[in-house]
Amino acid sequence: EAQVTQNPRYLITVTGKKLTVTCSQNMNHEYMSWYRQDPGLGLRQIYYSMNVEVTDKGDVPEGYKVSRKEKRNFPLILESPSPNQTSLYFCASSPSIRGRSTDTQYFGPGTRLTVL
Amino acid sequence: DQQVKQNSPSLSVQEGRISILNCDYTNSMFDYFLWYKKYPAEGPTFLISISSIKDKNEDGRFTVFLNKSAKHLSLHIVPSQPGDSAVYFCAAIGVIIQGAQKLVFGQGTRLTINP
Numbered sequence: 001e002a003q004v005t006q007n008p009r010y011l012i013t014v015t016g017k018k019l020t021v022t023c024s025q026n027m028n029h030e031y032m033s034w035y036r037q038d039p040g041l042g043l044r045q046i047y048y049s050m051n052v053e054v055t056d057k058g059d060v061p062e063g064y065k066v067s068r069k070e071k072r073n074f075p076l077i078l079e080s081p082s083p084n085q086t087s088l089y090f091c092a093s094s095p096s097i098r099g100r101s102t103d104t105q106y107f108g109p110g111t112r113l114t115v116l
Numbered sequence: 117d118q119q120v121k122q123n124s125p126s127l128s129v130q131e132g133r134i135s136i137l138n139c140d141y142t143n144s145m146f147d148y149f150l151w152y153k154k155y156p157a158e159g160p161t162f163l164i165s166i167s168s169i170k171d172k173n174e175d176g177r178f179t180v181f182l183n184k185s186a187k188h189l190s191l192h193i194v195p196s197q198p199g200d201s202a203v204y205f206c207a208a209i210g211v212i213i214q215g216a217q218k219l220v221f222g223q224g225t226r227l228t229i230n231p
Contacts, residue, residue, distance in 0.1 A: 045219070
């Protein structure tokens with residue numbers, strides 16, 4: 001089954017404790033992206049990657065890191081989480097960002113993060 | 117700087133009637149528009165899209181209308197069904213640096229279909 005998986009689905013942590021949210025897709029997609037969803041703000045892009053070893057900042061990259069060492073994985077790293085990073089996070093992938101295929105962007109189920 | 121705006125946070129519609137969800141955008145470089153649907157505890161799923169060269173696209177009960185001069189698009193669902201109750205996100209694509217495209221989302225509208 002074609003899917004994007006994220007782990008963990010729920011996480012409560014404390015300020016300053018490094019954490020990683022994993023994202024994996026089994027569709028051999030080139031493009032992957034991380035979003036956060038906040039009330040009244042919709043989905044905002046954090047980072048994206050057009051292919052292996054190619055990553056770039058989205059609209060709200062501060063406080064986050066990513067890496068793309070393999071095509072299927074795109075982990076989101078919070079080196080020193082703060083309460084304003086409490087949010088619902090979504091990973092997404094699509095076959096290509098240069099072509100007109102982003103209507104087939106697949107989203108993971110989401111990770112709800114609470115930073116105390 | 118909200119480039120894609122959904123000004124109605126929520127909408128309540130009677131089952132069987134038409135649901136109309138609205139979306140406005142400010143960036144004239146956007147050339148492709150999409151609607152995503154999101155149920156609780158799930159990720160958004162693609163619903164329907166429209167290119168800027170068209171003014172209407174229909175898929176079953178769902179129709180998206182685009183008014184480029186007004187920078188406005190709308191999603192019509194008819195007839196509305198209880199399973200349509202979800203949050204709907206409008207999104208737009210425009211070319212950014214290095215030829216890459218970027219998907220920009222609106223704030224979302226929570227649609228509730230009442231029996």
